[in-house]
Amino acid sequence: xxxxxxxxxxxxxxxxxxxxxxxxxxxxLILIYVTIMAVRLGxxxxxxxxxxxxxxxxxxxxxxxxxxxxxAGGDPDARREPAPMSGAxxxxxxxx
Amino acid sequence: MPTYGKGLRxxxxxxxxxxxxxxxxxxxxxxxxxxxxxIQKIFYIHVPLAIVSLCGFVFGGILAVxxxxxxxxxxxxxxxxxxxxxxxFGVGGLITGSIWARASWGHWxxxxxxxxxSYLIVLLMYATYTPFRFSIEDPERQGRYASVxxxxxxxxxxxxxxxxxxxxxxxxxxxxxxxxxxxxxxxALTFYVSLLGVTLLxxxxxxxxMAAKNTRIQMRSLRRRxxxxxxxxPPQRSAAPSL
Numbered sequence: 001x002x003x004x005x006x007x008x009x010x011x012x013x014x015x016x017x018x019x020x021x022x023x024x025x026x027x028x029l030i031l032i033y034v035t036i037m038a039v040r041l042g043x044x045x046x047x048x049x050x051x052x053x054x055x056x057x058x059x060x061x062x063x064x065x066x067x068x069x070x071x072a073g074g075d076p077d078a079r080r081e082p083a084p085m086s087g088a089x090x091x092x093x094x095x096x
Numbered sequence: 097m098p099t100y101g102k103g104l105r106x107x108x109x110x111x112x113x114x115x116x117x118x119x120x121x122x123x124x125x126x127x128x129x130x131x132x133x134x135i136q137k138i139f140y141i142h143v144p145l146a147i148v149s150l151c152g153f154v155f156g157g158i159l160a161v162x163x164x165x166x167x168x169x170x171x172x173x174x175x176x177x178x179x180x181x182x183x184x185f186g187v188g189g190l191i192t193g194s195i196w197a198r199a200s201w202g203h204w205x206x207x208x209x210x211x212x213x214s215y216l217i218v219l220l221m222y223a224t225y226t227p228f229r230f231s232i233e234d235p236e237r238q239g240r241y242a243s244v245x246x247x248x249x250x251x252x253x254x255x256x257x258x259x260x261x262x263x264x265x266x267x268x269x270x271x272x273x274x275x276x277x278x279x280x281x282x283x284a285l286t287f288y289v290s291l292l293g294v295t296l297l298x299x300x301x302x303x304x305x306m307a308a309k310n311t312r313i314q315m316r317s318l319r320r321r322x323x324x325x326x327x328x329x330p331p332q333r334s335a336a337p338s339l
Binding site for chain 1 (some may be wrong): 119132134135137138141142145160165184187188191195196198199297301304305308311312315318319322
């Protein structure tokens with residue numbers, strides 16, 4: 001036997017629609033709030049993907065630059081730009 | 097930087113359990129009111145929403161005091177989120193109360209009832225909080241002015257409550273009184289579980305929003321450090337505090 005089966009019947013005749021309305025308002029408010037937060041989370045996730053892509057691109061540039069420098073006969077260490085983030089410049093490292 | 101997401105999962109489970117328990121108590125345990133009948137079930141959601149929203153406004157004011165005392169802008173963020181959440185809960189309290197009034201009194205709104213009008217005044221006052229913040233461009237000034245607003249408005253809430261309590265003429269029911277209230281045992285238990293559920297919901301959503309805002313701020317700062325200031329477009333004008 002289910003819980004609803006043994007539960008007493010609710011007197012939904014006259015006041016039922018008002019009580020249901022009040023509780024639906026409560027649930028709707030929570031749902032709207034959670035939906036807005038979900039949209040924001042989705043936006044944040046997209047920004048995170050973009051950030052990871054930028055990081056990968058930067059790592060790629062940093063690994064290819066010394067070879068170009070060597071071909072040109074220059075000193076790679078002297079012309080390389082310092083990494084803006086400490087500890088995040090190594091390939092495979094994630095600042096996140 | 098603090099992590100607001102810590103413990104959020106456990107808190108969410110506790111909140112969900114309490115809210116479900118409260119709903120079960122409301123519909124299957126609490127007896128029907130002798131005078132109002134089934135309509136009285138609205139009371140278990142309307143009153144906790146109203147109480148929690150008013151307490152949230154006061155909480156926002158206390159956090160604003162902390163902001164002005166310490167100068168730490170994280171308190172401004174906490175105050176902003178508390179007021180924002182309270183406003184949502186307040187709108188919920190207002191709508192559910194209006195539905196109850198329609199069912200019980202036959203009117204959606206009664207203008208000569210001090211409890212209703214004073215609650216509306218409080219809500220309208222706080223409805224100006226976000227546009228007020230948005231109107232100030234400088235983040236430092238925005239934070240300070242908003243904190244002053246939150247303190248003054250937060251102090252107004254209990255004063256307003258007392259004034260309404262002292263009012264002689266009212267038709268709005270007085271259920272909770274200093275003499276212990278007029279609720280019989282099962283109704284009181286249901287009401288307090290509902291109040292706990294709504295309070296936990298407020299705390300959970302507050303933490304949830306704080307975690308989201310904190311993550312966004314950290315990500316922006318990370319992006320700035322990674323790409324340099326020149327490549328990041330300046331943050332858009334916003335009512336939300338920027339740390």
